[in-house]
Amino acid sequence: MEESRKEYLVKGYIEGTATTSEREELLSWYRAEGNEARLSPYQSESEENEAKKRIFNNIQQQVKATGPSKSLTLSRLAIAASVIVIVCLAIFWSTNKGNSAVELATVTTKAGERKIIELTDGSKIWLSAKSSLIYPVAFNGRTREVTFTGEAFFDIAKDKKHPFIVHTANTSTRVLGTSFNIRSFTEHEDVVIALFTGKVSFAGDKKDVTLLPNNQIVYNKKTNLTKVLPIPDVSAILGRHNGYYEYKNVPAKEVVEDITRLYNLQVKVQGGVKDCTFFGRIKPGESPEKFLKKMAFVVNAKMTQKDSVWTIKGGGCNLK
Structure with a gap:
């Protein structure tokens, strides 16, 4: 080379x-x-x-x-x-x-695509849309380590002698056996780890943090600051890896970004409606276009379509 x-x-x-x-x-x-x-x-x-x-x-x-x-x-x-x-x-x-050289596998998902990966140790990973996972075909060292970007739900098999470590951005999340969700997209400033069972040790640039169930870590890649907060809605995050998406008090622009990635749609949000918060849900099999129209109505906006691009535009958040 x-x-x-x-x-x-x-x-x-x-x-x-x-x-x-x-x-x-x-x-x-x-x-x-x-x-x-x-x-x-x-x-x-x-x-x-x-x-x-x-x-x-x-x-x-x-x-x-x-x-x-x-x-x-x-x-x-x-x-x-x-x-x-x-x-x-x-x-x-x-x-x-x-030990012999480690053979690696790479799994990626496109917009609108989800995959389930089962590792040789019994761990299971639900990979969301536009995500990537690099992992050993077989674990044969002191640790079980993978590299990840995007969003995924991890259900890690217990093995006290071989910690499981997820590398993403400039951070690492270390567990023995637990279930948690990670959101770490390249274009986002924040890495978010939500823990449901077990215990994890999170290592950022400045300090290590131990996380307990029903709490989440929010790590900012620009400031290198780490915050520990309660998970705002445990059931909503748990449901995501099964294709059930629920939003409570979430800005419209974030909902649209999610739907765009999950369903491979082209959607734009314009005007003050971007910061309007939304409560709603989309179930497996429900039309994403129908869901977006419902959201636009709730936040007092209009939704139009030109060619394959949807536009949600408005300036108010509440119906009068």
Whole structure:
């Protein structure tokens, strides 16, 4: 692979703009260079995790210091490639001496598509629309690690000896056996983890947080701030992975964004109606167009269609 191509792929991965195929290309190159057999040099898992954080924070500062017009040097390119594997995708390392290389699988969903993935350890993942999951075909190390973007519901099989870790954005969620929902879309500032059973340990850029059932973590990728809040509606979030979508006091623009992704529609929201809050639900099999018309009526807006694009426009929130 040409050095310019390597540099492009590494920068894209660090900045979060790389596509799924570009991430796989980068990691294929890394494995081809003979790095996948590398062993962890740390004496304990906690020591290793601390080192990962420290290295990752250092490389982030270096990348910011270069400015948008400068490129990475080859030496920093090598460091960045190592950080990508060590921090973001630790599943590519052999975490136990003598382990063979990890074979990976990638599952992605398009707009309007959902998939259910069953892992070899018995864990089950409901992948929502426009999401991606990278996972080992078989777990054979000290941990069970996957990398994820989008939205998914995780039902993780219990295994006290092998923690399950979900890497997404610049965060990791660590569990032993539990059920939780993660929303982490590239275009969104917030990563949201809602916990239903068990306990999870969440690691952001600044601090680690332990989450208990019926609570959620909201992590802002720009400010690196983490908040722990009660889940506003447990049943509504639980229902999503079964195709049942309910909204309570949710801004119209967020509802439309959800429906657009889930049903592969082209919908625009214009005017003050964007911030009008909506209460309603869409059941499996219900027409999304009918649901949007109902929402437009409730928030005192009009819905029109031109070609394949729907537009919801209005300035008021309540009927008079």
